[in-house]
Amino acid sequence: MLHRTGLGQFCGLRNAWGWAGMKLITAIIKPFKLDQVREALSGVGVQGMTVSEVRGFGRQKGHTEIYRGAEYNANLVPKVKIEAVVDDDDAARVIDAIAQAAHSGSIGDGKIFVSTIENAVRIRTGEVDETAL
Amino acid sequence: MKPLFDRWSRSGALALALAGLAAVPAAAQDLIKAPTPEQMAGMVNKGDTTWMMISSALVLLMSIPALALFYGGLVRTKNMLSVLMQVFMIVSVAALLWVSYGYSMAFTGGSEWVGGFSKAFLQGVNAGTYAATFSNNVYIPEYAYVIFQMTFACITPALIVGAFAERVKFTGLMVFTVLWLTIVYFPVAHWVWYFAGPDFLADAPTDAGKLYLMGALDFAGGTVVHINAGIAGLVGCIVIGPRIGYGKEAMAPHSLTMTMIGASLLWVGWFGFNAGSNLEANGVAALAFLNTFVATAAAAVSWALCDKLIHGKPSMLGAASGAVAGLVAITPASGFAAPMMSILLGLIVSPVCFLFVSKVKQWLKYDDSLDVFGIHGIGGIVGAIGTGIVADPALGGQGWFDYTKFPAVPGAYDMMGQVITQATAVGYTLVWSGLVSFVLFFVIKKTIGLRPTAEVEREGLDLNDHGERAYNY
Numbered sequence: 001m002l003h004r005t006g007l008g009q010f011c012g013l014r015n016a017w018g019w020a021g022m023k024l025i026t027a028i029i030k031p032f033k034l035d036q037v038r039e040a041l042s043g044v045g046v047q048g049m050t051v052s053e054v055r056g057f058g059r060q061k062g063h064t065e066i067y068r069g070a071e072y073n074a075n076l077v078p079k080v081k082i083e084a085v086v087d088d089d090d091a092a093r094v095i096d097a098i099a100q101a102a103h104s105g106s107i108g109d110g111k112i113f114v115s116t117i118e119n120a121v122r123i124r125t126g127e128v129d130e131t132a133l
Numbered sequence: 134m135k136p137l138f139d140r141w142s143r144s145g146a147l148a149l150a151l152a153g154l155a156a157v158p159a160a161a162q163d164l165i166k167a168p169t170p171e172q173m174a175g176m177v178n179k180g181d182t183t184w185m186m187i188s189s190a191l192v193l194l195m196s197i198p199a200l201a202l203f204y205g206g207l208v209r210t211k212n213m214l215s216v217l218m219q220v221f222m223i224v225s226v227a228a229l230l231w232v233s234y235g236y237s238m239a240f241t242g243g244s245e246w247v248g249g250f251s252k253a254f255l256q257g258v259n260a261g262t263y264a265a266t267f268s269n270n271v272y273i274p275e276y277a278y279v280i281f282q283m284t285f286a287c288i289t290p291a292l293i294v295g296a297f298a299e300r301v302k303f304t305g306l307m308v309f310t311v312l313w314l315t316i317v318y319f320p321v322a323h324w325v326w327y328f329a330g331p332d333f334l335a336d337a338p339t340d341a342g343k344l345y346l347m348g349a350l351d352f353a354g355g356t357v358v359h360i361n362a363g364i365a366g367l368v369g370c371i372v373i374g375p376r377i378g379y380g381k382e383a384m385a386p387h388s389l390t391m392t393m394i395g396a397s398l399l400w401v402g403w404f405g406f407n408a409g410s411n412l413e414a415n416g417v418a419a420l421a422f423l424n425t426f427v428a429t430a431a432a433a434v435s436w437a438l439c440d441k442l443i444h445g446k447p448s449m450l451g452a453a454s455g456a457v458a459g460l461v462a463i464t465p466a467s468g469f470a471a472p473m474m475s476i477l478l479g480l481i482v483s484p485v486c487f488l489f490v491s492k493v494k495q496w497l498k499y500d501d502s503l504d505v506f507g508i509h510g511i512g513g514i515v516g517a518i519g520t521g522i523v524a525d526p527a528l529g530g531q532g533w534f535d536y537t538k539f540p541a542v543p544g545a546y547d548m549m550g551q552v553i554t555q556a557t558a559v560g561y562t563l564v565w566s567g568l569v570s571f572v573l574f575f576v577i578k579k580t581i582g583l584r585p586t587a588e589v590e591r592e593g594l595d596l597n598d599h600g601e602r603a604y605n606y
Binding site for chain 1: 385386490492495
């Protein structure tokens with residue numbers, strides 16, 4: 001289970017000026033894991049997220065559906081995509097929380113991608129960057 | 134004294150009806166042969182009239198929304214609205230044709246092949262004219278009969294659209310509907326259902342439709358509705374050709390929820406279709422109701438078993454398909470079979486249709502999108518042939534009544550002979566509907582066009598034919 005904990009430490013990078021910035025955490029997970037992941041994220045203090053229903057494929061090859069004897073290979077599997085923008089300092093904990101909550105051990109558990117966010121603005125108040133999260 | 138006399142004749146007729154159509158000799162002297170409309174007015178029962186109007190509404194429910202949802206759920210999202218609209222418009226067009234000349238072509242005398250135009254635009258039909266039932270001296274208002282039969286003319290052409298769903302031009306389909314009703318449906322309804330009536334047939338024993346005179350039994354329309362539509366659908370899907378990507382691309386149903394709602398409403402509406410076809414609210418109507426319930430349940434169970442055995446999982450679509458196959462199969466037998474025989478018929482029809490839709494269709498490589506032939510055609514044939522067996526009084530069936538005698542008497546039942554008659558009636562329908570449908574589809578294809586362009590078919594019929602989407606979210 002090495003891969004499940006401590007992943008976040010590699011992501012605690014600084015931006016080019018050495019300031020703590022923001023990270024976009026994108027997680028593709030199994031749809032039925034959504035509630036657990038959402039709770040886990042609330043547990044580590046994530047204030048907001050965006051959830052979309054998506055389809056795709058990876059190593060999990062999809063499944064067969066049969067309608068009146070006609071077999072269809074559904075090779076685009078339904079998944080849920082979670083996007084959360086967090087402070088650099090929180091990124092490690094958030095990644096760990098998702099990796100633990102979304103884990104089932106079977107193929108198709110999903111992936112987590114981390115990227116750097118340049119700017120953020122809260123529309124209502126005009127606050128920017130970390131204060132806007 | 135006249136009102137009293139009328140009351141007597143009514144109660145005699147009622148006793149006749151309650152005895153399950155059995156002629157009661159003691160009532161014979163009260164019966165009036167060839168009654169006048171004034172005398173018929175005293176032979177109408179408000180319960181029967183009410184039941185016929187409720188049944189008519191139930192049969193309309195079978196087309197819209199039931200059939201539209203059942204079919205609609207099975208197509209892809211981009212074609213959902215086209216199916217809804219096709220069914221809705223066919224029902225509307227058929228209703229107008231029915232009162233214009235359909236009723237007259239189907240239910241007036243003339244030849245044994247087709248009626249005349251003496252009641253075109255419902256001339257001569259008013260609140261004081263009456264239609265015969267299956268009992269001597271029991272009548273229903275003719276308007277109620279016009280309405281009830283109208284709902285059958287509405288649903289039959291709507292059944293056909295499933296065979297070539299997702300790839301037919303709306304205008305071509307509407308032209309086909311008008312011509313098919315006129316040349317196929319109205320005459321075939323005349324062949325099977327037209328007869329002078331129990332109080333008149335004795336004096337005019339040849340005043341009936343071709344298949345009626347042959348002795349074919351079709352309680353609620355297995356031949357007229359289901360085989361008729363099933364073969365037209367098969368011919369249509371062959372003339373139009375398979376959908377683009379058929380057999381290669383996934384064409385999974387977009388909403389089995391809709392399909393389940395549709396199948397369930399079909400089941401509910403079918404009580405009007407079958408039990409209403411008795412034309413009287415009596416014991417035989419209750420028998421038809423019960424048969425419609427249990428044969429359908431049996432067919433749903435046996436399809437689920439087939440699914441479980443062959444594919445490993447019982448599917449909702451399978452259960453719904455089985456239920457519809459059961460409804461189709463029991464239709465011609467509903468007022469003739471004993472309930473246990475109906476269950477048997479239901480158990481048998483699903484494996485036959487299952488084999489057809491999941492194997493035979495793939496071997497023969499035709500694209501009957503929603504299995505109109507596989508379920509309505511094949512299920513209808515199983516039911517029509519099966520009716521010859523289960524109607525036998527030796528198996529608890531109702532047998533048949535000889536209306537050329539006044540009052541009517543039960544006819545001698547010959548099971549083998551009846552099965553042959555049933556098969557012959559099926560043959561007449563397959564040949565006539567198949568041939569005419571082929572010519573109609575072919576001519577429309579070569580003239581105004583039957584199939585949208587490949588681009589339109591790819592994008593979906595909803596936006597291209599109707600300028601709308603079924604769903605905006």
